[in-house]
Amino acid sequence: MSAYQQLTDLFQRLSRYEHLGAMAGWDQLTMMPEGGSEARAEAMAELEVLMHHTLTAPEVGEWLAQAATESLDDTQHANLREMQRAWHDAVVLPERLVEARSLAGARCEQAWRRQRPENDWAGFAANLREVVSLSREEAAIRAEATGTGRYEALLNKFEPGLGVAELDRLFDDLRGWLPELLTRVVERQRAHPVRTPEGPFDREAQRRLGVATMTRLGFDFDHGRLDVSLHPFCGGVPEDVRLTTRYREDECLGALMGIIHETGHARYEQNLPQAWRGQPLGRARSMGVHESQSLTFEMQLGRSEAFLRQLAPQLVEHFGARAGFEADNLVRLAQHVEPGLIRVDADEVSYPAHILLRYEIERSLIEGAIEVDDIPALWDEKMQHYLGLDTRGNYRDGPMQDIHWTDGAFGYFPTYSLGAMLAAQLMAAARRAQPGLDEQIAAGDPGGLFDWLKTHVWQQGSRFDTPELIRRATGEPLDAGYYRRHLEARYAG
Amino acid sequence: MSAYQQLTDLFQRLSRYEHLGAMAGWDQLTMMPEGGSEARAEAMAELEVLMHHTLTAPEVGEWLAQAATESLDDTQHANLREMQRAWHDAVVLPERLVEARSLAGARCEQAWRRQRPENDWAGFAANLREVVSLSREEAAIRAEATGTGRYEALLNKFEPGLGVAELDRLFDDLRGWLPELLTRVVERQRAHPVRTPEGPFDREAQRRLGVATMTRLGFDFDHGRLDVSLHPFCGGVPEDVRLTTRYREDECLGALMGIIHETGHARYEQNLPQAWRGQPLGRARSMGVHESQSLTFEMQLGRSEAFLRQLAPQLVEHFGARAGFEADNLVRLAQHVEPGLIRVDADEVSYPAHILLRYEIERSLIEGAIEVDDIPALWDEKMQHYLGLDTRGNYRDGPMQDIHWTDGAFGYFPTYSLGAMLAAQLMAAARRAQPGLDEQIAAGDPGGLFDWLKTHVWQQGSRFDTPELIRRATGEPLDAGYYRRHLEARYAG
Incomplete structure (x- = not known):
């Protein structure tokens, strides 16, 4: 042998x-x-x-x-x-x-x-x-x-091979325009009030809507499940992908958008190259690339006006007609920007601020510049700086809000924003490759997008390193400009 | 070291x-x-x-x-x-x-x-x-x-150390009196018709009754769960015991009795000696002893008149009043004897016949006297002989009814009847040790029985071999006479 x-x-x-x-x-x-x-x-x-x-x-x-x-x-x-x-x-x-x-x-x-x-x-x-x-x-x-x-x-x-210098270059770019954009979007949205549909929203009805949506997005239930956990995640193995969400009875969009997000992770896993199952080559490329798939599903597709207009009648079907389910309002609701305490509940524009905060704190922590006891004060200071929020004494919705640090996954948070940048760049490339894509999505058929992702990302496994994968899929290196232009177009256009 | x-x-x-x-x-x-x-x-x-x-x-x-x-x-x-x-x-x-x-x-x-x-x-x-x-x-x-x-x-x-000769001695004894007893009991029960409460029985209500019953029987939900599977079982580990059942909407006693049965297995596991966790000494003694615990719970306790009279109002509480929930009828229902095709649904008197059938077939199969293709004909012949039932062509409720053979667990079936014999003997010993036991059970407090089992079986782990465990717990070797007398007293008394 x-x-x-x-x-x-x-x-x-x-x-x-x-x-x-x-x-x-x-x-x-x-x-x-x-x-x-x-x-x-x-x-x-x-x-x-x-x-x-x-x-x-x-x-x-x-x-x-x-x-x-x-x-x-x-x-x-x-x-x-x-x-x-x-x-x-x-x-x-x-x-x-x-x-x-x-x-x-x-x-x-x-x-x-x-x-x-x-x-x-x-x-x-x-x-x-x-x-x-x-x-x-x-x-x-x-x-x-x-x-x-x-x-x-x-x-x-x-994120193998990503240097801190490159990360700082990308994040300095973010720091340069994000606070101003956030202020501008919040200001702009003030003129268009949003109506929040009133609960209660039956958990079982939410689960059924979740399953129906996963099915429309191509999730293979013969090779996976949907369950509930405190912190939503996508786990399991490619042959049996375990996706979770959490339901709140007073709100119906959070769990669903979480499901759409995790379905992006799930389809990547379910469509990794079968011929290389069990081999390193058959694995997903990196956490940043993984997150680009979940964010293509949630942000590029799920929160797009075209998709939300398709979703509006589904909400009525699952929960009955309610004030706020009108398509125009639903778009405003799903694209509503409002700085908040919880990262996983954050809107697309304030989300990167959560990542900057985590990155800055965890890097200092690992480099020994600060200790665990310093976290709450730093957290308060940075939440104030980036999002204008007072979080003093609220550890539950502060540094205790999720499990990444508990598991020692330091170095993981930055991949969320890398994923967001890459998702915008991939979406732009898919649009160039398939000129009718937006019309197809608006007509309820996102299959063209999935086909493109399957060919250019999912089926590639770990064949190329991340920069090469991005270059082959999009024709250029990772460029945060696509992300900025996407946010500008959707929220400040 | x-x-x-x-x-x-x-x-x-x-x-x-x-x-x-x-x-x-x-x-x-x-x-x-x-x-x-x-x-x-x-x-x-x-x-x-x-x-x-x-x-x-x-x-x-x-x-x-x-x-x-x-x-x-x-x-x-x-x-x-x-x-x-x-x-x-x-x-x-x-x-x-x-x-x-x-x-x-x-x-x-x-x-x-x-x-x-x-x-x-x-x-x-x-x-x-x-x-x-x-x-x-x-x-x-x-x-x-x-x-x-x-x-x-x-x-x-x-069942370490059990010889086929000893098994044949016990099973020959069974073969000697079981068919006659079965005929006599069926005949006798004809005079006391049973009313079967009519469904549907909501699955969720059944689950809640199951959880309430497990709680009364001392199942520790901080170290275990109840779920659903095609074939009920008790799995997991002592720190986290996973018990399953299956619900039918047209019937409410089957799933519950299954739960009581598995709870006996579960309490054995949950109460194995903590000091020996992870060591062979800390394990349950054998499959026969394990089954004696589930059958003490289901047959000695769960289907006893004293327990069923306690259960009657619980049924009303969980499903609403229905004809057939009266205590007298409930006792007749839970003690109803009627030869049937499915082993796990069998009553206490015809159950051993299923075991004799399996034992005879699997022993011939392993010894090479018959082949897989011979099973259906033998099955039909033995079902006719032991239970008077025609099973021709019905493989689903015949040799395909459960998963033991699929898993290659040949040699396992006999432990069910060994467990039934031992359960009767243990119950008799517990009664001798605690003279007020039956009155306590009738008053809704089976704790004395559990304490006795905990001391004499659960906490012993694998410290002694099976014969020694039985001798120490009951003062004598395994004696099928207790089983026969139990069946006679309950069904032909």
């Missing part, structure tokens, strides 16, 4: 282990009773250790070196490149740290479920300090091994 | 892998969309191979030998004995067979979901042949290694 074949067997095995972890992780957030959390955390940490151990076994380094000398075709070469990256990412970390990180993250996340409703920052901070300490240790080890900065080393787990 | 300590670490690790498998298995039967089945089967087979590989690593045999010479206390000795048993059970099987068996079982079970409603015996038989072929191979290997017969070698996976 060639070394390359040994490696494909190994990664096949790892992907099966990952399947078990993905399902246990989904269950943990959707089904598991609280009393099961400790045993679950231990089981998942054990699995992480196993995967790390399997990937970093002494022979794997030898196989990688040997495989590089074997006769491989282009896709095999690309697969080997991704194998090498996964191996390098893993081999630098000691097993002890892998296990400790997993356990601390699970503990912090599990306690957060109780602590958040209780606004218990002190309790949360105690767990978070442990998570941060382990993440700093990881960052130092990765930085040492790759010769990058510490934060960049974590960022590259989610 | 001592060899014994190495072993406890190893088994701790194995129990964490098992946790992942238990949750993936639960998900497979309750949540997973059909399109996810192939990837799931591969992931679970990979896990089985991993566990087998981990347990049979060359150093484990050495540790076991070394540990036997180390200074251990009584419980450590018992734990080592169970470790040795688990290792012997595993080390005889080649990894290839472990994987093939897991994959074939999953394929057969997954296809059965479709094939059963379609009554597709030919399709089912094709998969079952593969399962049987692998089980025969396993039986031959185990028989060779242990010097027992082939069927006995499989039986001992579920």
Whole structure:
């Protein structure tokens, strides 16, 4: 057996282990009773250790070196490149740290479920300090091994090859025009009052509308499910994608837009190249590219006037006629801009401000410039600066609002805004490639968009690195100008 | 580190892998969309191979030998004995067979979901042949290694140390009096007609009654859940027990009695000795002992007149007053004896006949005396003989009615009747130990029974072998006479 074949067997095995972890992780957030959390955390940490151990076994380094000398075709070469990256990412970390990180993250996340409703920052901070300490240790080890900065080393787990300098260039651009645009849009929308349809909105009716919408957007229910979790996510494996949302009875658009968003992630996963299932080449490219798909679905499509006009009669069908369901009002509602405390509920224009805030805080945290105890004051200051909101004492809707930090996913937040930029650029490219696209969407048929994404993004897996994927799909490098022009056109046009 | 300590670490690790498998298995039967089945089967087979590989690593045999010479206390000795048993059970099987068996079982079970409603015996038989072929191979290997017969070698996976001779002695006893008792009871009940309450019974109301009943029976919802599956089961791990049932809208007692049954399994799991979690000593003793707990809950308690009189007002509360909910009728209904096609729906008196039938067929199958294609004719003949029913052509409610054979669990069926015998014997012992027990149950407080079971069975884990556990709990060896007297008293008294 060639070394390359040994490696494909190994990664096949790892992907099966990952399947078990993905399902246990989904269950943990959707089904598991609280009393099961400790045993679950231990089981998942054990699995992480196993995967790390399997990937970093002494022979794997030898196989990688040997495989590089074997006769491989282009896709095999690309697969080997991704194998090498996964191996390098893993081999630098000691097993002890892998296990400790997993356990601390699970503990912090599990306690957060109780602590958040209780606004218990002190309790949360105690767990978070442990998570941060382990993440700093990881960052130092990765930085040492790759010769990058510490934060960049974590960022590259989610967005391989993206430098902090490039990120700062993109985010400085954002900082330059976003506050002014936000002020302008809020001012402009004041002249067009929005009517919020009144609840209650039955949860089961919301779920049915969600399922109907997922079906229209091409979600394959033979290979996936829709469930409920505190924090919406898209998990599972390509063959069985587990999508979640959360319903509020007083409001009907939030859960639906969340579902549309996650359906973008889900279709990417469900349409990854089947021939490379279980191999690194068959995986989604990066978190930024993943988010570009969810945001193409939610922002480029779901909150577009064309789509919302199609949605209006569906709302009536599922909830009965209500004041505010008129198409004109629905467009204003779904495109309403209003700075708020919660990132996942944020509108498209104020969302990037949440990301800037997180990025600035987590980078300082990882670089050791601040400590966990400094977060609330910084949070208050930045919420005031970017969004003009007073958040003092409200930890629940402040740094405790979501689970990314609890899991130690520092370096992840920036990929949300990278995704937003890329989504705008991909949409522009799809429009150029398919001149009738907007008319098709307005007529209720977004299939042309999905076909284009399938060809240019989903089916590419990890064949090319992110810049090359973007260049091949759109003909140019990542350009934040598309994002700005999209926001200007939709909100200030 | 001592060899014994190495072993406890190893088994701790194995129990964490098992946790992942238990949750993936639960998900497979309750949540997973059909399109996810192939990837799931591969992931679970990979896990089985991993566990087998981990347990049979060359150093484990050495540790076991070394540990036997180390200074251990009584419980450590018992734990080592169970470790040795688990290792012997595993080390005889080649990894290839472990994987093939897991994959074939999953394929057969997954296809059965479709094939059963379609009554597709030919399709089912094709998969079952593969399962049987692998089980025969396993039986031959185990028989060779242990010097027992082939069927006995499989039986001992579920009921360690039980010989076929002892089983035949117990089952010959059953065969001697069961048909006559069944005829007598059916005849006797003809004089007391039963009124079946008319549906529909709302599924959600049934679920709420189920949850209320589980709560009264001491199920800990902080460490478990109730869900729906095609075939009811109790899965998960002691810290997070996953119990399932299935609801029919035209009938309200079946799902509830199923829930009571599974709650017996669940309480055993939830009350295994905490100090030995993750160690072989901390596991439930055997499948027969496990079934004795579910049958103590369902048959000794749940279908007793005392319990049913308590239940009557609960039915009214959950479904509204209906003809047939009167306590006298409810007792007749829950104790109604009528030979039927479906084992899991069978009454207490005809149930053992289903087990005799399965035992006779599966033993012949494993010993090579018959082939899969012979099953339907034998099934028809034995259903006619034991229960007087014509099942020709009805494979769906015949050999395709449940999943045990699809999973290759040959040797499992007899443990159901062993459990029934033991349940009667345990109940008699609990009564002797707690003279006011029946009055307490009649007053709605079965706590004394649970306390006794907790002390004498649940908290014992696998400390003693089955005969010793029975002797310590009841003061005598397993004696089918208690079962016969229980049936006589309840149904022919």
